[in-house]
Amino acid sequence: MKRSLLLAVALLAPAISLAGTTTVKGSDTMVILAQRWAEAWMKQQPAKKVQVTGGGSGTGIAALINGTTDVADASRAMKPDERAKVKAAAGVDAFETIVARDGVAIYVNAANPVKSLTVEQLRGIYLGDVTNWKQVGGPDARIVLYSRENSSGTYVFVKEHVLKNEDFAPEAQTLPGTAAVVNAVSKEKGGIGYGGGAYAKGVKELLIEGVAPTKENVLSGKYPLSRPLFVYTKGAPKGEVKEYVDFCLSPAGQKIVADVGYFPIK
Amino acid sequence: MEVAAISAGGPPAASASRSRRRRAREAAIQAVITAVALTGIAAVALIFVFVAREALPILFDPQIRGEASLSKMFLPQVLRQGRPPGFMWQPVSSVPKVSMIPLFVGTLKTTLVAMAAAVPVGVAAALFSAEFAPRRVREVVKPVIELLAGIPSVVLGFFALMVMASALQAAFGFTFRLNAVVAGLALALTIVPIVFTVSEDALTSVPRSYREASLALGATRWETAWRVVLPAAAPGVLAAVVLGFGRAIGETMIVLMASGNAAITSLSLGDSVRTLSATIAAEMGEVVFGGAHYAILFFIGVELFLFTFVLNTAAGAIVQRLVRRMTASDA
Numbered sequence: 001m002k003r004s005l006l007l008a009v010a011l012l013a014p015a016i017s018l019a020g021t022t023t024v025k026g027s028d029t030m031v032i033l034a035q036r037w038a039e040a041w042m043k044q045q046p047a048k049k050v051q052v053t054g055g056g057s058g059t060g061i062a063a064l065i066n067g068t069t070d071v072a073d074a075s076r077a078m079k080p081d082e083r084a085k086v087k088a089a090a091g092v093d094a095f096e097t098i099v100a101r102d103g104v105a106i107y108v109n110a111a112n113p114v115k116s117l118t119v120e121q122l123r124g125i126y127l128g129d130v131t132n133w134k135q136v137g138g139p140d141a142r143i144v145l146y147s148r149e150n151s152s153g154t155y156v157f158v159k160e161h162v163l164k165n166e167d168f169a170p171e172a173q174t175l176p177g178t179a180a181v182v183n184a185v186s187k188e189k190g191g192i193g194y195g196g197g198a199y200a201k202g203v204k205e206l207l208i209e210g211v212a213p214t215k216e217n218v219l220s221g222k223y224p225l226s227r228p229l230f231v232y233t234k235g236a237p238k239g240e241v242k243e244y245v246d247f248c249l250s251p252a253g254q255k256i257v258a259d260v261g262y263f264p265i266k
Numbered sequence: 267m268e269v270a271a272i273s274a275g276g277p278p279a280a281s282a283s284r285s286r287r288r289r290a291r292e293a294a295i296q297a298v299i300t301a302v303a304l305t306g307i308a309a310v311a312l313i314f315v316f317v318a319r320e321a322l323p324i325l326f327d328p329q330i331r332g333e334a335s336l337s338k339m340f341l342p343q344v345l346r347q348g349r350p351p352g353f354m355w356q357p358v359s360s361v362p363k364v365s366m367i368p369l370f371v372g373t374l375k376t377t378l379v380a381m382a383a384a385v386p387v388g389v390a391a392a393l394f395s396a397e398f399a400p401r402r403v404r405e406v407v408k409p410v411i412e413l414l415a416g417i418p419s420v421v422l423g424f425f426a427l428m429v430m431a432s433a434l435q436a437a438f439g440f441t442f443r444l445n446a447v448v449a450g451l452a453l454a455l456t457i458v459p460i461v462f463t464v465s466e467d468a469l470t471s472v473p474r475s476y477r478e479a480s481l482a483l484g485a486t487r488w489e490t491a492w493r494v495v496l497p498a499a500a501p502g503v504l505a506a507v508v509l510g511f512g513r514a515i516g517e518t519m520i521v522l523m524a525s526g527n528a529a530i531t532s533l534s535l536g537d538s539v540r541t542l543s544a545t546i547a548a549e550m551g552e553v554v555f556g557g558a559h560y561a562i563l564f565f566i567g568v569e570l571f572l573f574t575f576v577l578n579t580a581a582g583a584i585v586q587r588l589v590r591r592m593t594a595s596d597a
Contacts, residue, residue, distance in 0.1 A: 150358035173526035
């Protein structure tokens with residue numbers, strides 16, 4: 001009995017490893033998208049396995065450097081020191097593929113009458129210089145800042161594009177995901193938060209410089225807070241990883257991008 | 267045992283070999299128990315060694331010290347041009363800010379709120395259960411409170427995030443929905459059963475003769491409970507408080523979900539806070555292995571370890587003094 005069990009395990013083990021699993025890790029913003037891609041891909045190719053986990057762009061890139069993932073999803077471009085680390089660890093350059101575009105939407109509570117902010121006003125708010133909504137044309141109410149954990153690609157994006165690399169005000173509450181930010185802002189009258197457009201439910205998206213985060217504005221780059229979404233691999237993708245990345249860029253993959261709420265690039 | 271063996275009769279030689287066998291068995295059992303205990307101690311020691319080893323570069327690696335020296339962690343730093351220096355925790359930045367002060371303040375605030383709420387409730391409930399409750403009531407109260415300890419902290423955290431935060435904001439008008447009070451009260455829910463269980467055991471193990479003597483001298487039941495039984499159980503109650511404190515300082519999930527995680531240095535309990543443990547949990551996933559940020563997070567782990575260690579040692583010393591004083595006054 002015991003021996004037959006052992007035999008079965010011994011026979012199965014190579015079969016499992018032969019089937020191969022592509023691991024995808026990274027951006028929390030992209031995790032829903034990556035999961036949909038993986039599901040559709042595995043439906044098309046039942047023999048292939050794709051395993052998706054989130055954690056943040058930094059987490060995914062760190063995993064790529066440490067060799068614990070095949071594909072890193074990132075909602076920001078890789079930093080030069082990260083590229084150097086990939087090169088040092090793997091001996092090849094990190095290979096970048098843009099798979100979709102995203103606009104970072106700014107959320108406020110649905111009851112907030114403020115409709116539009118400039119990037120400069122937004123910067124003042126997140127630096128902690130502007131603390132009351134009446135300073136930007138709203139009601140007399142304290143601004144309650146919501147931010148993301150510093151492992152989030154959206155955090156880095158806002159830090160670079162809005163704060164010009166200065167620090168967030170210490171009052172900014174850091175929440176573990178865009179969904180948590182949306183949930184908090186929908187409950188807090190004076191709240192303001194940021195995140196991928198795909199999540200905006202029950203809150204109001206602000207116009208930035210008078211431009212709404214719509215598809216045309218994001219794709220054309222007219223919306224000031226728009227960004228590409230990346231997939232990183234060690235060297236140009238090969239084998240099963242290449243098949244997966246190609247699927248993401250295929251018409252079926254790009255349709256999923258639109259379904260999830262991001263902007264297809266093709 | 268020995269007597270029973272002899273009275274059972276049998277030739278003296280057989281009895282001697284049996285007692286030898288028994289002694290060998292005793293020795294084996296003792297060895298196993300000692301090994302188990304030593305394994306526990308060794309595990310704790312090894313964990314500490316591992317955590318400390320990962321934190322050490324803060325003191326010795328010149329490159330990491332440039333980013334995270336002790337003075338950067340504990341003294342006020344210049345944050346923005348033309349502003350007074352202050353304390354800021356923002357380790358992912360072009361110039362990382364790694365002040366521990368806001369994290370200490372946050373941990374202290376949530377822990378104090380939790381203890382202020384949990385200790386009176388836990389001790390009072392234990393006093394009620396041990397001294398006043400009819401047996402039937404006690405048989406319900408005790409398991410129900412102890413069941414509270416079995417609720418996963420992520421569930422309590424979610425409850426605090428969704429329900430308690432809104433209710434408390436409506437009641438007290440907090441500017442920040444998630445704050446030290448919300449996190450502290452949610453923490454109190456996990457500490458009450460600890461304080462309750464341990465104090466209850468201490469109260470019930472006070473000898474009956476104390477109560478009988480007190481009642482015989484004309485004291486009421488309340489006077490007996492408050493002036494005689496509770497002081498007699500003081501060492502155990504203190505141990506309960508220390509255990510609760512240790513849990514409060516180390517609890518992660520609840521504070522991560524309910525505190526708002528904003529590293530603010532302020533005394534107001536209505537502000538959001540970021541605690542030491544939540545910082546490790548939130549940031550460990552993303553750090554680059556072996557970097558400055560990584561070492562700092564392990565350094566926080568060392569700090570938490572030292573806090574609990576010092577606290578437990580101090581409490582142990584106080585308990586011993588209490589016991590000595592009480593036994594001395596007995597004589």
